[in-house]
Each structure stands twice: as structure tokens, then as C-alpha cells.
Amino acid sequence: MLADNVSRRTFLKGSAALSTLLGLGAIGSKATNGLVPTAAAKSNSQKQQFFNACPRNCYDTCSIVTTVEDGRITFVTGNENNHYTKGRLCVKGNTYPRIVYSPDRIKYPMRQKGRGSGNWERISWDEAYTIIAKKMLDIKKEYGNTLPICLNKYSGNFNILNYATEGMLSSIGFTTRAQGTPCDPAGSDAQAFDMGTAYNxxxxxxxxxxxxxxxxxxxxxxxxxxxxxxxxxxxxxxxxxxxxxxxxxxxxxxxxxxxxxxxxxxxxxxxxxxxxxxxxxxxxxxxxxxxxxxxxxxxxxxxxxxxxxxxxxxxxxxxxxxxxxxxxxxxxxxxxxxxxxxxxxxxxxxxxxxxxxxxxxxxxxxxxxxxxxxIGGETWGFNYHTMSFGAPEGTEGEADRYVNMNNFGAQVLDAQDPPIKMMWIACRNPIAQDPEPNVVKKAFDQMDLIVTADLYMNQTVEYSDIVLPVTTPFETVGINVSYWHYWMNANEQAIKPLYETKSDLEIAMGLSKKLNELEAGSCTFPVSGNLVEWVEKEFNDDIRKLFGVKSWDELRKNGGTVKASEKVTVAWExxxxxxxxxxxxxxxxxxxxYGHHPLPVFIEEYKANNEYPIRCISPHWKLGIHSQFQHIDWLGAIQDHPFVEMHPDLAKKYSIRENDMVNVRNEAGYLTLPAKLTKTVPVDTVVMYEGWWKDVHYTENFNVKALPSDMGDYSKGQRGIAFHDNFVKIEKA
Amino acid sequence: MTITQETVMKPEERSFYYQLFCHYYRGDLLQLTRKQWKQVVQIIKEYQYTSLLDEVAQSLQVLEEVTERNIQTFEYDYNRLFVGPNKLLASPFESSYRNYEGNVLQQETLNVRNFYRYVGLQVANEGQIPDDHIQFELEFILHVLSQPTIEDHRQIYKMFLEKHLLQWGFKHCELILQNSQNPITHAMAVILKEFLQLEGGNKDVS
Structure with missing residues (x-):
């Protein structure tokens, strides 16, 4: 009897009622985000191979061979044509399939309601561009210039086309830039004083x-x-x-x-x-x-x-x-x-x-x-075409304003006339990687709008208003060189970008389009363009001569990688x-x-004080590059939690045993993490590896102060950070 | 009370649930008001059988009584579970449950793609969103159910259900129930889980 009640009429009523309620056509009505009749041509199920370039901030900058079947990556390995990569990737590079196909990638532009709340709503690219462009134009109107907009971008992706982010911001006027590098400034200045530049x-x-x-x-x-x-x-x-x-x-x-x-x-x-x-x-x-x-x-x-x-x-x-x-x-x-x-x-x-x-x-x-x-930079002489468009006509001011990347939080807070009100973050994770992260957070608190473009959720994305999903190297086009070896690697688009991800260059074009829609002439960055045409524009005669290759297309057709002329490979020959x-x-x-002794003299080292007697070094970790890779669960399977290494004799002094929780503290902050006893570290030193550890709400930078190294302002604009002159006290937690 | 499978899962009702959840996973229910949720419950209640299951009845009551606050936080919870930008708490992709590495766009995805292609369908912009997103799997079944002209459509429905949706749907619902912070996502997971249980027990695809 019951069954009889469910009549055909009722069904129509039910389904139709639902569709009416939702204001939508029935499912299966060929909506663009659903199933559609099969296209005439079946997708290519043959194996294809593409050349990719690992773009991370790494000496090795590998050339990758990517196997694609049915439009998806089934294998990555090193390119044998590149005699430095030698057909092998490192433990990090071998995780690229996971980086592309983890369900946890950032997939869509999203807006956070309440910074740090974790309450995210999905927005379209058009909405994202509109919110950002309106804010930029409002700032320009209120302050008469775009200096309140600050870019913090650095080394997460060294694809030459990724300089489009810098280019896009230069195309709206003069802005504030995080200048310098936490990496190599003191050494680079030293070599610049001695030899004119760093050249390896x-x-x-x-x-x-x-x-x-x-x-x-x-x-x-x-x-x-x-x-x-x-x-x-x-x-x-x-x-x-x-x-x-x-x-x-x-x-x-x-x-x-x-x-x-x-x-x-x-x-x-x-x-x-x-x-x-x-x-x-x-x-x-x-x-x-x-x-x-x-x-x-x-x-x-x-x-x-x-x-x-x-x-x-x-x-x-x-x-x-x-x-x-x-x-x-x-x-x-x-x-x-x-x-x-x-x-x-x-x-x-x-x-x-x-x-x-x-x-x-x-x-x-x-x-x-x-x-x-x-370090060296002899092979980096590209056109940087993405940065060539200049400020719009009638832009007020003369130049960008710089804040020190290595004391970012404090300098953003100090910036006045005009203050900094909006931040664009790309290829960086400052809340995890900067010294004094709490000060960086305070600087973030002062912003009207924080936009971060990234691949995965991290501590900086957590504290942003808008996140823009970016492509992996396999989903875009590019060209890469190294600051160590002498090869140039082509990066082909191997697969379709997943979800709604875009490259930094595509984001730059999209935002420029929106800015010009809202206010014609407000951004000089091109609003459209083919990525291959863009990358070809990076080649100039010097690059062609140095590498003996005419174009990006020729490079990708001929093994995807080429070494620079032997002439430049011996520094200062x-x-x-x-x-x-x-x-x-x-x-x-x-x-x-630049305020230094003219000679290579010995400068006394930074000394511990009585309260904080133990040196704390934060060297690079084998399973990550800064905050990249090590949050990937394949690597987490090897080591999924940070630890502090100490010599057994030091541990004994503080009654600390293996795996005991240890409080590592100084004036800047503290963190509590398990001890690992090892004689590989000196007795007066502890070691915490640098990076970003998923699922813990601290980084080794919690007690790193923004103490500058001695050099850097000559070649890099700003001094580096004395990361390893960090002194702490420890106690069993 | 005991409900026999025959009385519960008539084609019309089955199709309705596939339609409902397809809309849900497509994000179409995210903007509903309290009043509209009441209407959804009324529509569901027209099909009395599942609503006679205690757990479903409770969930329908929850949906009828959602507060403005629940509505406000629904989208946030939905995104935490299925969309991001955080690590997903209940991935909507079959392959992420079924292969050793937990990746999307793997062999399972291609198997799903083959089902779609067999009946002349594919995901719009194929390769952009993995074919085994639950939204597409539900839509596929809905399509097969509503197209009796498809040769062997009953077998296709049964095979797809057994080889795919039922292989991971329960784990998916379990993850939602473990991680949900909002009564709507919780209630919808209960209803989906019960619906899949009925589907799993339904030997007769009449």
C-alpha cells in the first residue's frame, strides 16, 4: 500500500519541487560543472612524455621527465639529458605526483571570514579579482598612490615567468616591496667586495x-x-x-x-x-x-x-x-x-x-x-619581460618603497606616510619562515586585505583574507636556471591545471583585466596572452648565444635541457x-x-649571555626546502614531527632523556618539542631543523630574533639574518 | 519498525535522493534559508520510507529546526569537509580513499571515467576535476536510472554502485560524522549513509 502512494506524479512533484526551490534546472541539464555528452574525440590514452623543471629554491634545479597517460601524470624521473640531474630526482622531487594529486591542494579562490578563523567561503575568480582590484583602486584614491600595497614574494618558485607578480604590481604604480633575502646576503656581499660579484x-x-x-x-x-x-x-x-x-x-x-x-x-x-x-x-x-x-x-x-x-x-x-x-x-x-x-x-x-x-x-x-x-648568477640574463610594462601614465611618486624582508613585521608596522594597508604574498610563507613570527602577525593585523597565492594551506594562508590557488610546474609553462649549476631547463605544460588553479602570470593578466574594467588605464600589464608566447619573450641574443639554443620551443624539442657555454663555467677564468x-x-x-673594514679581518663572534647560554642552530632539513615539501605526507611518513637535537652530555645536565618534551626559550618566544639525543651536535649547541611542520603551531623561528648578519646591503639591498646566532635556554617541559 | 527493501526503494524515490545529493555536492544547497531547508525536509518527507528510519527522522528534524547560526556556519563546515583550502576532512573523491597513496586521478578514476563513457558521457572539462568526485558519481547514477533506453542500464547501475559508490561512500560518511561541526552537514551525512545502506541492501533494481 505504501508503495502505491509513491506515484509517478509525486516523484515529479518531488524532483520538480527541489529544482524549483533551488532555482535550477534539473541535474543532467548539461550544466558546465556536470556530466556532458562525450566529445567526438576520445582523450589521448597513449603515453606521452614532457620536460619539466623543478623550480624550487635549490642548488640542483632539476630537469624532470614526466610521463603522462590519459591526461594524468603516472611517473616522474630525472632527465638524463641533463648531466647534472643525471636521470635522478631527490627524495623531495620524487614526491611531485603527490603534490599534484593530493586531495588537499588548494583548489579554488576562497575568502576567509575572519582572519585566522578557518571559516572559508568559495568565490569565483571574478569575485576574487573584483575584491582585490577594488581595494587597490580604493587605496590609490585614498592615498593618491599605491605605496600602501606591499608585495612579499621570493623563492618558492623561480620559474622566470613567475616574476609576473612583481610586474603586475609595477604595472599599477609604485608599491612597497619586501626587499632582500634571508638566504645568502652576507656571503654574496663578501664575494662582491672581493671579486665584484658571487660567481661559482x-x-x-x-x-x-x-x-x-x-x-x-x-x-x-x-x-x-x-x-x-x-x-x-x-x-x-x-x-x-x-x-x-x-x-x-x-x-x-x-x-x-x-x-x-x-x-x-x-x-x-x-x-x-x-x-x-x-x-x-x-x-x-x-x-x-x-x-x-x-x-x-x-x-x-x-x-x-x-x-x-x-x-x-x-x-x-x-x-x-x-x-x-x-x-x-x-x-x-x-x-x-x-x-x-x-x-x-x-x-x-x-x-x-x-x-x-x-x-x-x-x-x-x-x-x-x-x-x-x-653562489652564481651568470645564466640568469633573461629579459624579465613580465616586469617591463612600467607604471600607468600620471602615476604619482618616483619609485617603489622597500621594507627589509628580514625584519618584515617590524618594518611594515613602522611604515608611515602612507601606512601599509594591503599585502600580496606569493612564493613565500612569511609567518612560518620569518624571524619573530608574532611581530609578522601583528603587521598582518594592520592590513585591510591580505591576498596569498599558494599550493597548500600553511600558516600564512591561515592568516590571509583571500587565497588564490596556483598551479604546480606540471600545469604551466616556464623556463628555469640554477644559482649553482649551468643548465637551462624548459618547463612544458604536461597536464591540464587541476580544479581552478592558475599560474602567477595568469593571475597577473586576470587582475589587470579587472583593474582596467573598473578603471581604464589603471594597470599596464597585458590582460591576455599565450603562455608559450610569454616564455619565448624571455629569450634574448645573450641567452641564445650563451646556451646555443634559439628558442624555448627548440629547447623543449631537443631534450628539454641545455648547458651554458663552457666559457662561463670556470668562474673568473x-x-x-x-x-x-x-x-x-x-x-x-x-x-x-658600506661600513666594513677594508680587509678580510676576523670579527668577534656573537656571544651567549648567562641567561641564554646555549646556541640554537636551525640548518636545512633533508626532507624539505624551507616550508615546502616536508608537509607532504609521503615525507611525513619518514618524519612527521619536529625535534630538538642535543648532545647526551648536555641532556644529562638538564635530566632530559630521549623523546622527553623540552622547552626551548629565549626573549623572542618559546616552543616545546621532543628531544633527540645525538653526538652529532656539539655539547653547547642544540639543533632544530628549519622548515614548516604540518599540524604543529610553531616553527623553529619562534625564538629567532631579527638579528642582522654583518653584510648584504651592497648586493642585496638588505643584510641577511644571523639565524645561527640564536641563543636559548632549555628545560624539561 | 522493519521496512522491507521492496517497499522502500522504488525508482522514483531512489532517483530523488540521487538528485538531492548531487545538488548537495554541487554546492546548490549552500545558500538555502531556514525556510527553504524546511521545504527540503517537506519534499523528503513525501517519500516517507527513509524518513521512517529513526536516524533519518532525527536528522530531518534537525534540518527542520536549523538556526540562523547553523545556516551561517554551514558553508564553512562544508568547505572544511569537501572543498578546502585546508586539508580535506572528508574528501569527496573516490580515488583518495581507494588507492594506497590516497591520490586523486588514479586508476579508480579511469574506471569511473570508463563507465561514463560507456553511456556516452564525460565530465565537462575532463581532467580538470577528478571524474570520481561524488557529485559526478551521483549524477551518473541518476542519469542511468532515468534513461531506461540505455542498454543494460540496470546492470550498469548495479555494477557502478557496487564497484564504486558503495566502495567508499560509507567511509566518506563516517569521516563527515567524525569531523562535522555543523548540524546540516551532520544530518545530510546521516541521510546519505542510510540511503546508501538501503541501496546496498537493494538486490532488485526494478
């Missing part, structure tokens, strides 16, 4: 070296592909020396490991130099013909430096300093790789200058297989330095201009 030898030349010193670098974790060449060199008899306060995985591969007291590397270099001078092991011809200020430097060293002093300062025994100095000075070519961590000190730049001097006086600069290798004198400058007037 091709890492494939490790195989040509007779002697290698990895000085504060841990490539086994941070540049896995370089390790191949280092291991090959070892195979043929090259000695590998690792100098580091921590017994790293790279140290475990060394022929000789030298544990040095943190922030005393300059003393070690100067001690070695004193020995080399005393023993006349330096290259007199080289320093006389290709350098200036050597005699002043000799005077300084003879007057101020002894090997005994260096031994005392560094904790490295005198005989070891002498032996290493002799070996280094008499092996040709000898190769030094200076890691970024070593210069994240208040005396970091001056330490790099001392190491540079060691390489210079032994004439290891300008030699294939030698060099004092830190012509010994024409880019300093004011054109020579290597032991004595740098430019350094004096």
Missing part, C-alpha cells in the same frame, strides 16, 4: 679538483646531485674535507671531518693563511698581478693572527690547521664550497671574505676544478674581476663605503 665554478668540476673543502655545506641533504661529482672525485683520489660544527651526513662521507666552533670559520681561514704566508706557500705572481691590497692584508695577518690563536678560537688543533693549510695550498686545483649556513652569523660576511682570501692567495680562483664556490679595480681586492674601498 660549475659543480660538475668537482671531478677536476685535487682537493675539496666543503665549508659549512651539507650537500648530502641540500644538493644531492652535487654529491655524485664529489663521490666521483673521491673515487679517483681527491681528498674530501668537511668543516662544520655539526657532524652532518656529508661529514660522514669525508676523508677528514673538522668540527669547528660555530661562527669561528673566519679564524680558521685566517690561521691557515698565516701558516701559508709563513711557509711561503702562496702564489706571489698571482697576488702581485691579479690582486690589490695583498701587502696590507699580509700586515694585518702578521700583526693579528697566529695559528695558535686560530686553534684556540676555533677548537681545531694547531697541527690540524697546519696540515690542512699545507694540503690545500699545495693541491692544484683545490676547490672550496662555502655553504649558506656558515654566513648566517653577525660576522658571516667577514668570514666568507677570509675564506675567499685563502683561495685567492693560493691562486685557486679562475681555475677549472678550483674556485671559492658559493680571465681574471677580470668586476671590482672597481678590475682585480681581486684583498683591500676593498667598496667594503669601507
Amino acid at each position: 665554478n660549475d659543480p660538475e668540476q668537482f671531478m677536476d679538483a685535487e682537493y675539496i673543502i666543503l665549508w659549512g655545506a651539507n650537500p648530502a641533504w641540500t644538493s644531492a646531485h652535487s654529491m655524485y661529482f664529489i663521490e666521483q672525485a673521491k673515487e679517483k683520489g681527491t681528498k674530501l674535507v668537511v668543516i662544520d660544527p655539526l657532524i652532518t651526513q656529508t661529514a660522514s662521507k669525508a676523508d677528514e671531518y673538522i668540527q669547528i666552533k660555530p661562527s669561528t670559520d673566519g679564524a680558521l681561514a685566517l690561521g691557515m693563511i698565516r701558516y701559508i704566508m709563513d711557509q711561503h706557500l702562496y702564489d706571489e705572481e698571482w697576488v702581485n698581478n691579479h690582486a690589490i691590497g695583498f701587502h696590507e692584508f699580509v700586515s694585518y695577518v702578521k700583526k693579528n693572527i697566529t695559528v695558535e690563536w686560530a686553534a684556540e678560537k676555533t677548537g681545531v688543533p694547531k697541527p690540524v690547521i697546519e696540515r690542512i693549510a699545507r694540503e690545500y695550498a699545495t693541491s692544484k686545483p683545490a676547490n672550496i664550497w662555502i655553504g649558506f649556513g656558515m654566513q648566517r652569523h653577525t660576522n658571516g660576511g667577514s668570514m666568507v671574505r677570509a675564506i675567499d682570501a685563502l683561495a685567492a692567495l693560493t691562486s685557486n680562483i679562475g681555475k677549472k676544478g678550483g674556485g671559492v664556490n658559493y 680571465d681574471l677580470k674581476f668586476r671590482t672597481p679595480s678590475g682585480k681581486y681586492e684583498f683591500f676593498s674601498k667598496k667594503a669601507v663605503e
